[in-house]
Amino acid sequence: RQPFDMPESETDTVGGFHTEYGTFKFGLFYTGEYLHMILGSILFTLFFLGGWNALPFLPPSFGLDGVPGALLGVVCLAVKVLCVLFVIIWIRWTVPRFRFDQVMRVGWKLLLPFAIANAVAYFVFFAVYETLLR
Numbered sequence: 001r002q003p004f005d006m007p008e009s010e011t012d013t014v015g016g017f018h019t020e021y022g023t024f025k026f027g028l029f030y031t032g033e034y035l036h037m038i039l040g041s042i043l044f045t046l047f048f049l050g051g052w053n054a055l056p057f058l059p060p061s062f063g064l065d066g067v068p069g070a071l072l073g074v075v076c077l078a079v080k081v082l083c084v085l086f087v088i089i090w091i092r093w094t095v096p097r098f099r100f101d102q103v104m105r106v107g108w109k110l111l112l113p114f115a116i117a118n119a120v121a122y123f124v125f126f127a128v129y130e131t132l133l134r
Helices: 016-020 023-048 066-094 100-133
Strands: none
Touching: 023 066
């Protein structure tokens, strides 16, 4: 799905590499793609959004025990996952598909120098941090 579909953006074929497959395999590709998106949203929610906890300053499941607490946790997780899915689908519908050369230009001229600067800043920070603690 655009804009995350560089292998599919072949200009000589209309549907990219999907034109080589029949309906069942094509359906499996798209099912796998959407399952990947759902699993990624679940992992993002668990790692960065607190998972099944409603709010960080409240007790888990509002202090409820047993089945009501578990159901509230499942509902909180599902709502957060749906919000992340909404953002992903919104980005896909909003951002245009970039050409391969544009993506490579951004990667080499912007992201790689930023990653190197980030690594250098990380090493400098921890070198200074270690010398100040000793």
